[in-house]
Amino acid sequence: MSxxxxxxxxxxxxxxxxxxxxxxxxxxxQQAGAGQGSMYHHFAGKPDLALAAIRxxxxxxxxxxxxxxxxxxxxxxxxxxxxxxxxxxxxGCPVGRLTMDPDVIASEELRAxxxxxxxxLRGRLAEIVQEGLDAGEFSAPVVPxxxxxxxxxxxxxxxxxxxxxxxxxAFDAGVRGLxxxxxxxxx
Amino acid sequence: MSxxxxxxxxxxxxxxxxxxxxxxxxxxxQQAGAGQGSMYHHFAGKPDLALAAIRxxxxxxxxxxxxxxxxxxxxxxxxxxxxxxxxxxxxGCPVGRLTMDPDVIASEELRAxxxxxxxxLRGRLAEIVQEGLDAGEFSAPVVPxxxxxxxxxxxxxxxxxxxxxxxxxAFDAGVRGLxxxxxxxxx
DNA sequence: GTCTATATTATGATAGAC
DNA sequence: GTCTATCATAATATAGAC
Numbered sequence: 043m044s045x046x047x048x049x050x051x052x053x054x055x056x057x058x059x060x061x062x063x064x065x066x067x068x069x070x071x072q073q074a075g076a077g078q079g080s081m082y083h084h085f086a087g088k089p090d091l092a093l094a095a096i097r098x099x100x101x102x103x104x105x106x107x108x109x110x111x112x113x114x115x116x117x118x119x120x121x122x123x124x125x126x127x128x129x130x131x132x133x134g135c136p137v138g139r140l141t142m143d144p145d146v147i148a149s150e151e152l153r154a155x156x157x158x159x160x161x162x163l164r165g166r167l168a169e170i171v172q173e174g175l176d177a178g179e180f181s182a183p184v185v186p187x188x189x190x191x192x193x194x195x196x197x198x199x200x201x202x203x204x205x206x207x208x209x210x211x212a213f214d215a216g217v218r219g220l221x222x223x224x225x226x227x228x229x
Numbered sequence: 230m231s232x233x234x235x236x237x238x239x240x241x242x243x244x245x246x247x248x249x250x251x252x253x254x255x256x257x258x259q260q261a262g263a264g265q266g267s268m269y270h271h272f273a274g275k276p277d278l279a280l281a282a283i284r285x286x287x288x289x290x291x292x293x294x295x296x297x298x299x300x301x302x303x304x305x306x307x308x309x310x311x312x313x314x315x316x317x318x319x320x321g322c323p324v325g326r327l328t329m330d331p332d333v334i335a336s337e338e339l340r341a342x343x344x345x346x347x348x349x350l351r352g353r354l355a356e357i358v359q360e361g362l363d364a365g366e367f368s369a370p371v372v373p374x375x376x377x378x379x380x381x382x383x384x385x386x387x388x389x390x391x392x393x394x395x396x397x398x399a400f401d402a403g404v405r406g407l408x409x410x411x412x413x414x415x416x
Numbered sequence: 417g418t419c420t421a422t423a424t425t426a427t428g429a430t431a432g433a434c
Numbered sequence: 435g436t437c438t439a440t441c442a443t444a445a446t447a448t449a450g451a452c
Contacts, residue, residue, distance in 0.1 A: 045417080045418090059331060060250070060331045061248070061250065061329065061330075061331070063247070063248065063250050063251040064250040064251075064330075064331055064332075066444075066445055066446080067445070067446060067447080068444075068445070068446085076418090077417095077418060077419055077420085078418090078419080078420085078446095078447085079417080079418055079419055079420075079449095080417070080418050080419080082446095082447070082448080083417060083418070084417085087446075087447070088445095088446070088447090134328075134329060135389075138386075138389045138393070139329045141321075141388075141389050141392035141393045142248065142321060142326045142329045142389075142392070143248075143251075144246060144247045144248070144251055145251075147392060153395075156393055157393050157394060157395065159393075160389075160390060160393035160394065161393075161394065164390070164399075181414075182409055182410050182412070182414065183409060183412075184406075184409060184410075185405070185406065185409065187402060188402045188403070188405045188406030188409065189406045189409075189410070190402075190406075191387075191390060191399055191402035191403035191406055192383055192402075192403045192404075192406030192407045192410070193406075194386065194390060194403070195382065195383045195384075195385075195386030195387045195389070195390055195400075195403035196379055196382045196383055196386055197382075197386060198382075198385070198386030198389040198390065199325075199381065199382030199383055199384065199385030199386030199387070199389070200378075200382045200386070201328075202322075202325045202328050202329075202347075202382070202385040202386070203347060203351070203378060203381060203382055203385065205328040205329070205334060206325070206328045206343055206344050206346075206347035206348075207344060207347065207348065208340075208344065212351075212378055213382075215374060215375045215377075215378035215379075216375070216378035216379045216381070216382035217379075218372070218375045219371075219372065219375030219376045219377075219378055219379030219380075220379045220410075222369055222370055222371060222372065222375065222376075223369050223371075223376070223379070223407075223410035223411065224410065225369070225370075227368075227369070232435080232436090253426075253427060253428080254427075254428060254429080255426075255427075255428085263436090264435095264436060264437055264438085265428095265429085265436095265437080265438085266430095266431095266435080266436055266437055266438075267435070267436050267437080269428095269429070269430080270435060270436070271435085274428070274429070275427095275428070275429095417452105418451105418452085419450100419451080419452075420449100420450090420451080420452095421448100421449085421450085421451095422447105422448080422449080422450100423446100423447085423448075423449100424445100424446090424447085424448100425444105425445080425446085425447100426443100426444080426445070426446100427442100427443080427444070427445085428441100428442095428443090428444100429440105429441080429442090429443105430439100430440080430441080430442105431438100431439085431440080431441100432437100432438090432439085432440100433436105433437080433438080433439095434435105434436085434437075434438095
């Protein structure tokens, strides 16, 4: 892997684990096995490198979510697939965690990929809920954009619960609760 | 207000806004209007002060949540009251945000109040859902502990959505979605 | 492209005067 | 209790040799 590649990957790891504020250029260089001068040759500085890392992480999240969304099955089945897909629960969401980073939120550039990714996720989920509505899958009086927000929030908040409890079980409980509420019923 | 009080309050503000990693002793001293020596006279250091601040914040969150839980009304109404109560949405949850702080998670002492608070919240909500179940309020096949986790996750994740979007509307959407799914229906 | 100074400011704290 | 040194280390670079 080229040096810029290694620097970006190292930054992605560290941003995920420690956030932007908690990640130093020195730590990035060590994780990447690159020297000081090398890093500043390829990138203008920490914000520049972080931007590259965040953009790539955002792209990956999109791609991996779309894999759940684009599959076969009813809307409920695809929502279920998304909610139950394997996750590194205790590490949290590499994009969502950035919303708690003051320096990311303060920078228009760094925040933009985060905003876009979460917006896209909500929009895509709303489409799926709409498909379910059209197919008469849901019994409750459902507003697609609202359910989409609930789904994303349950996932993002699930990470918080899991990290607070020190166990992925809390995440799973939240997801099961939501699925129970969403499940088509034949009364 | 006494100097230790001012230091604790300043730390609470900064932990909320910037997290533990992003908060320096110097920033605390300035916000509190206290000198270096003064801070180290009253507290052993940053972790000690942070512990006092986190404990107080956790207590306040409990008290304020209990105000919603202990009120009048059906289980659904009390859940609704909790979910719709006024919040400083764009600031996020002062307890939940600490779960994304690597140094807080790494310290047993600092993590304990966070764990206990979230655990308590889930337990308390599960009790309310159970009351609703007993009263026949819910139509879906509901597991109290799961719904409780879903409720807490929706709130915690709602903060993430709102901060990502830069608007509290995203939080509200998630909450409305959840309430629609929970709402008692007479088919 | 990479490496080794060098520089500036912040971090997190201790020591001792007042 | 508070204040002013003082300190060692880390953060975030820049400069220039190789």
